[in-house]
Amino acid sequence: MGEDDAMYTVLLPTYNERENLPIIVWLLVKYFTDAKVEFEIIVIDDGSPDGTLEAAEQLQRIYGEERIVLRPRAKKLGLGTAYIHGLKHARGQFIIIMDADLSHHPKFIPRMIALQQRDNLDIVTGTRYSGDGGVSGWDLRRKLISRGANYLTQVLLQPGASDVTGSFRLYRRDVLRRLVDSCVSKGYVFQMEMIVRATRLGYRIGEVPISFVDRVYGESKLGGSEIVNFTKGLLYLFATT
Amino acid sequence: MIHKNLFVYICSLTDATMTMLMRWLFLAAVILGPWMAVLTNRYQSPWVDQNRHTLLLYPFALIAAFGVYSVCVIAWRVYSFNDCQEAADELQKQIKEAKEDLAKKGFKFVKS
Numbered sequence: 001m002g003e004d005d006a007m008y009t010v011l012l013p014t015y016n017e018r019e020n021l022p023i024i025v026w027l028l029v030k031y032f033t034d035a036k037v038e039f040e041i042i043v044i045d046d047g048s049p050d051g052t053l054e055a056a057e058q059l060q061r062i063y064g065e066e067r068i069v070l071r072p073r074a075k076k077l078g079l080g081t082a083y084i085h086g087l088k089h090a091r092g093q094f095i096i097i098m099d100a101d102l103s104h105h106p107k108f109i110p111r112m113i114a115l116q117q118r119d120n121l122d123i124v125t126g127t128r129y130s131g132d133g134g135v136s137g138w139d140l141r142r143k144l145i146s147r148g149a150n151y152l153t154q155v156l157l158q159p160g161a162s163d164v165t166g167s168f169r170l171y172r173r174d175v176l177r178r179l180v181d182s183c184v185s186k187g188y189v190f191q192m193e194m195i196v197r198a199t200r201l202g203y204r205i206g207e208v209p210i211s212f213v214d215r216v217y218g219e220s221k222l223g224g225s226e227i228v229n230f231t232k233g234l235l236y237l238f239a240t241t
Numbered sequence: 242m243i244h245k246n247l248f249v250y251i252c253s254l255t256d257a258t259m260t261m262l263m264r265w266l267f268l269a270a271v272i273l274g275p276w277m278a279v280l281t282n283r284y285q286s287p288w289v290d291q292n293r294h295t296l297l298l299y300p301f302a303l304i305a306a307f308g309v310y311s312v313c314v315i316a317w318r319v320y321s322f323n324d325c326q327e328a329a330d331e332l333q334k335q336i337k338e339a340k341e342d343l344a345k346k347g348f349k350f351v352k353s
Binding site: 137241 | 325335336339340343346
């Protein structure tokens, strides 16, 4: 089977995304279909109380069980285990991970696929920090914290990617498997750990600039505890990778 | 990018599984070793005695230079951070389009 027949699995962990899930699925179907690429979308819902799973079931009826696969879990169990859970039945040779809250736009997926094929990469990561990547909806304070934290990460960890906390990535399936098994952190530090370990293991990593549309910034997102957790995670990775 | 290649070279001399912490300690030892020798008068030479003041200051100068460099880099990156307004607008349009198309296909949106 040549690269042209490659299939792409999108892992979509969800929690309370009843409103966004139909949109993200619609967009994924649109861009994958336009790119004439085989795909499936695995929705991993962690027992959302708002009816996300019911929305997913409706989408399954519309688009078919081959395209929309449901792998729900009883409660919120974390990202790493969500990926492992989703990977178990994934049929794609390449796995795309992304957020389901519409901050990541599926239009960048064909570009990731093209870059991966062109350079025979193991990982393609979206970046908000280089090229024409960027963010919509951030004020000065948020930008400063983001750039400052990223700079510190670059200096201390030499991670091999400009955007280490980003979670919009394409992985070769066995690469994702190996990395998820060796990473222990939680949340966005988990994403940092994934890319740092990938660099240490010598995997080939490429980047595609993406636009990140932050619509939830108004509510919480970057308080003191987040900064503390980030620092702890950074120091942990500094000492262990 | 001499400093980057030098760093990579130093790293390649060491064990592949060495952590960043260990590499930084190694680098610190390389930089501070001679400095400590000057500080504790272990190394005697006319040149060292003449320039002692300057030599003792050089790690601090390095740190200060790095600090200034970092502030400049971060300031520039914050200033040039792309604001993707068009992306936000496009998303709004596509959300409408998606809702209409899905409703046609039989999706029942819950009014909230």
